[in-house]
Amino acid sequence: MTSLLTLDQIIGHASVLAHLKRAMADQHPGHAHLFFGPPGVGKATVAAAFVQALFCQKKGAAGDSGCGQCPTCRKVAQGNHGDLVWVTMGEGKTRIGVEQIRQLAGFFALTPMEAPWKVAILDDAASMNEAAANALLKTLEEPPARSLLILVTRQAGKLLPTIRSRCLKTRFSRLAQEDVRRILLSGAAGAELAALEEADLQAVMAAGGGNVGRILAFSQGDWPALRRQFRQEMAILPSVSLGQLVGLAEQWSPPERFAFVVVLLRMWLQERLHATVSQTGTGEGATREGWLKAAFWIEQLLRQAAIVNLNRRLVLEAVFIRLARLQGASC
Numbered sequence: 001m002t003s004l005l006t007l008d009q010i011i012g013h014a015s016v017l018a019h020l021k022r023a024m025a026d027q028h029p030g031h032a033h034l035f036f037g038p039p040g041v042g043k044a045t046v047a048a049a050f051v052q053a054l055f056c057q058k059k060g061a062a063g064d065s066g067c068g069q070c071p072t073c074r075k076v077a078q079g080n081h082g083d084l085v086w087v088t089m090g091e092g093k094t095r096i097g098v099e100q101i102r103q104l105a106g107f108f109a110l111t112p113m114e115a116p117w118k119v120a121i122l123d124d125a126a127s128m129n130e131a132a133a134n135a136l137l138k139t140l141e142e143p144p145a146r147s148l149l150i151l152v153t154r155q156a157g158k159l160l161p162t163i164r165s166r167c168l169k170t171r172f173s174r175l176a177q178e179d180v181r182r183i184l185l186s187g188a189a190g191a192e193l194a195a196l197e198e199a200d201l202q203a204v205m206a207a208g209g210g211n212v213g214r215i216l217a218f219s220q221g222d223w224p225a226l227r228r229q230f231r232q233e234m235a236i237l238p239s240v241s242l243g244q245l246v247g248l249a250e251q252w253s254p255p256e257r258f259a260f261v262v263v264l265l266r267m268w269l270q271e272r273l274h275a276t277v278s279q280t281g282t283g284e285g286a287t288r289e290g291w292l293k294a295a296f297w298i299e300q301l302l303r304q305a306a307i308v309n310l311n312r313r314l315v316l317e318a319v320f321i322r323l324a325r326l327q328g329a330s331c
């Protein structure tokens with residue numbers, strides 16, 4: 001929830017950073033900001049860096065960005081600055097409750113201790129329940145002097161329109177692949193990731209999409225081993241029994257594994273298609289046309305699965321059976 005990155009150290013989001021720096025150039029950065037966009041792209045990280053930049057004692061030297069070194073910047077990064085509060089879902093809770101927003105009003109009623117403003121970051125703001133949202137609206141309608149509210153959410157559409165309309169909006173986009181790679185390699189797990197085979201890094205980046213947190217979660221699992229396991233299973237697919245195929249589908253169907261196997265499947269199919277160009281390694285009895293048709297059919301199915309939430313195990317069963325038959329299996 002906090003970050004040790006300063007605004008100048010943030011990778012990607014160039015237009016967002018320019019927009020925030022313009023806001024800072026004004027006398028008051030605005031009473032309420034809404035940071036919205038896809039999950040895992042660094043919205044909360046940017047929010048913390050923005051607050052650092054607003055509070056930093058050595059900003060003159062560091063320009064628009066916090067210095068990251070002074071006691072103020074450190075307190076913001078560590079989440080223990082007296083003029084900054086993070087409002088998130090409590091442990092084991094699924095929503096931000098009204099009591100938390102009432103406490104926020106109390107926080108804003110006090111004068112800042114050392115910073116120019118009192119700042120609250122709500123993450124994820126869309127998880128406020130109805131009573132909490134209504135209470136927040138009151139704060140937004142009559143913003144306390146020297147207060148700044150930063151709402152962070154992946155689902156801006158779930159916020160009350162009356163809340164949205166009172167915020168300065170900052171839209172975050174998906175990160176470019178190259179930026180995702182730079183973030184991963186420069187982060188805490190950078191050395192570990194840099195030591196991986198390129199194919200493993202590619203696979204985990206594809207599995208996580210542009211979501212850095214998700215990629216890191218994957219990378220901390222045993223996915224290089226899973227990638228190898230998948231390839232071994234694909235190699236013996238034409239010779240396994242129907243029961244074993246069903247077992248394979250079952251084994252890859254939990255949500256986190258499914259996201260990963262979808263990527264592995266696409267990569268594997270691409271390799272098979274490339275191999276058919278030179279007519280090597282295409283497997284028994286499979287023609288280039290057969291592979292193309294199967295790849296097209298599988299892609300359609302995977303897209304449908306993503307859109308309408310098809311049963312993951314059944315999708316994988318269908319895919320594995322199709323691929324086994326394509327290569328001559330009689331299952």
Ligand SMILES: [Zn+2]
Nearest residue numbers: 056067070073
């Ligand atoms: Zn500083």
